[in-house]
Structures are given as structure tokens and as C-alpha cells.
Amino acid sequence: MTKRSLIALSVLLIIVSVGIFVQRSVHAPAPETPPATPTPTQQPETVPIEIATTSVTTLGTSVEGRPIQSYHFGTGSTSILFVGGIHGGYEWNSSALAYEFITAFQTGVLSVPPNITITIIPTLNPDGLYKVAGIEGSFTAADVPPTDTHTTGEGRFNARGVDLNRNFDCKWQPESTWRNKPVSAGIAPFSEPEATALLRLVEVRKPAAAIFWHSQGGAVYGSACEAGILPQTLVLMKTYAAAAAYDEIPLFDAYPITGDAEGWLASIGIPAVTVELATRTTTEWERNKSAMEAVLSRYEQN
Numbered sequence: 609m610t611k612r613s614l615i616a617l618s619v620l621l622i623i624v625s626v627g628i629f630v631q632r633s634v635h636a637p638a639p640e641t642p643p644a645t646p647t648p649t650q651q652p653e654t655v656p657i658e659i660a661t662t663s664v665t666t667l668g669t670s671v672e673g674r675p676i677q678s679y680h681f682g683t684g685s686t687s688i689l690f691v692g693g694i695h696g697g698y699e700w701n702s703s704a705l706a707y708e709f710i711t712a713f714q715t716g717v718l719s720v721p722p723n724i725t726i727t728i729i730p731t732l733n734p735d736g737l738y739k740v741a742g743i744e745g746s747f748t749a750a751d752v753p754p755t756d757t758h759t760t761g762e763g764r765f766n767a768r769g770v771d772l773n774r775n776f777d778c779k780w781q782p783e784s785t786w787r788n789k790p791v792s793a794g795i796a797p798f799s800e801p802e803a804t805a806l807l808r809l810v811e812v813r814k815p816a817a818a819i820f821w822h823s824q825g826g827a828v829y830g831s832a833c834e835a836g837i838l839p840q841t842l843v844l845m846k847t848y849a850a851a852a853a854y855d856e857i858p859l860f861d862a863y864p865i866t867g868d869a870e871g872w873l874a875s876i877g878i879p880a881v882t883v884e885l886a887t888r889t890t891t892e893w894e895r896n897k898s899a900m901e902a903v904l905s906r907y908e909q910n
């Protein structure tokens with residue numbers, strides 16, 4: 609090899625080597641960036657709010673799949689339960705009242721004492737409400753079409769035709785009564801998903817008292833199953849009735865009832881009352897607001 613050839617070869621080698629280096633550099637995978645050290649997230653400044661602690665729970669679904677929801681206010685260890693709309697659209701004003709209370713607690717119109725937690729189930733029979741009013745979720749009286757269901761009882765039962773307030777475990781029978789009519793009470797206590805939703809809530813919350821809104825009667829009724837009226841039930845009845853200016857009636861005896869929710873609660877030691885609003889289209893807000901305040905005050909003292 610001549611000197612010139614040697615130089616030419618060397619130059620060629622250098623050119624090829626540089627070419628390969630450049631080539632590799634271009635295609636070399638980018639070095640992995642080391643994992644970024646997590647920086648502490650900036651906490652937004654907490655702004656104190658004055659409204660009560662609130663949360664919504666879905667307790668279950670109705671026969672037609674509508675959610676059965678409960679709203680919770682306050683953080684105390686004494687739980688008080690309010691239930692509207694067990695008789696669906698037939699008694700839609702009991703649900704409308706429940707939603708008025710939910711709004712009042714959400715906006716601070718009403719507040720919950722520190723030792724109390726309030727649970728409100730606005731509509732235990734959402735299928736019955738939908739059937740008459742075409743409504744799901746929150747509503748007011750203005751949203752309800754003027755349909756008179758007083759004689760037919762339409763919307764009172766769940767989607768399987770069961771009267772839910774006959775489906776609980778107190779003297780349960782498959783057939784019960786409503787006024788002078790036989791009604792289905794389901795195939796067993798708690799056979800209906802709406803009743804089971806309430807059972808689940810009671811098992812978890814273990815309420816110290818329960819108030820059920822119905823219509824219409826203009827009275828507050830006590831409750832009992834086999835063992836008579838609990839003394840605290842009478843106190844609860846008198847407290848609510850006096851503040852709302854409704855009549856007080858310790859036991860409903862216009863016709864025999866089996867499997868009612870209030871009787872079941874009485875059988876497991878929970879005081880429960882039935883509040884029958886005075887009409888089927890009004891929420892009687894001021895009267896019931898006074899009663900709510902009286903009940904909270906009563907349980908605040910204990």
C-alpha cells in the first residue's frame with residue numbers, strides 16, 4: 609500500500625467512524641429522565657363555611673331502578689331519621705316537605721346541634737312518585753301536575769303493587785288493609801327493595817328517633833308493635849304535635865294495619881312517629897319547621 613493510499617484509507621476510516629458516531633447519536637434512545645421528586649401540593653386555603661356538613665348516600669334502587677337517596681347533615685353521634693314519600697305520588701307533598709328541609713339545612717336556614725346527625729330520605733317510593741308526577745329527584749309543589757289521585761290511590765304503591773308501609777317486620781301478613789281495601793304487603797317482610805333500603809339505613813345509623821311524613825290527617829301518631837308504645841315515642845309525638853299544632857294520637861286504630869315501618873321500629877326499640885300533613889297538596893312549612901326545631905332541641909338536651 610502506498611503512502612497516499614494509506615492516508616486515503618485513514619481519511620475514509622475517519623469519515624466512516626464519524627458517520628457511525630453521528631448515526632448512533634441520532635438514534636440513541638433519549639436518556640431516561642430521573643423521576644421527578646414529588647413537590648408538596650399546594651393546599652388551597654380553607655375557607656370556613658357555616659352550613660352543616662352534608663352528604664348524599666344512595667341506599668339502594670327501587671323496583672324500576674330509581675335511586676333511593678338519603679341526605680345527611682351534622683356530625684353528632686345521636687342520629688335522627690326523617691322519611692318522606694313512602695306512599696309515592698299519592699302523598700307527594702310529604703316528599704316536597706322533605707326537600708324543603710334538605711334545602712333549609714343546605715343553605716343554613718336550619719342548623720344541626722353538635723351532638724346530632726340528621727338523615728332525610730325524601731322519597732322512599734320513587735317509582736310511585738314518578739307514576740303520578742313524572743318527577744325524579746328534588747322538586748317543589750309547583751312542579752307537580754294537578755292530578756287528583758285521592759280515590760284511585762294511584763302512585764301509592766311500588767311498581768309491583770305493594771303498599772310499602774305494610775312490608776316491614778311487625779305483625780306482617782301477605783295481605784293488609786288500606787281504608788276498607790285489601791292491599792298487597794309483598795311476599796315476605798322486606799321483600800321490596802325500597803323497604804330493604806330503609807332497613808339498611810337503620811342498621812347502619814341506628815337512629816335514636818324516626819319521623820315519617822305522610823298525608824293527609826293533620827295529626828301525629830305514635831307507634832307500637834307487640835309490646836306497646838315506647839315512652840320516648842310519646843315524648844316525640846307530643847313534641848312534634850305541640851310545635852306544629854297538629855293533633856296527637858298515640859295509636860292509629862281507624863282500621864287494622866300490619867307490617868308498618870313505624871311498628872317495626874318500635875319492635876326494635878326505636879321511637880317512631882307518623883306525621884300526617886293536614887292536606888295532600890301543602891307542605892305546611894312553618895308548622896313543620898317549628899316541629900323540626902322542637903325535636904332538635906329535645907334531642908340536643910339529652
Ligand SMILES: [Zn+2]
Nearest residue numbers: 695699822823
Ligand atoms: Zn301514607
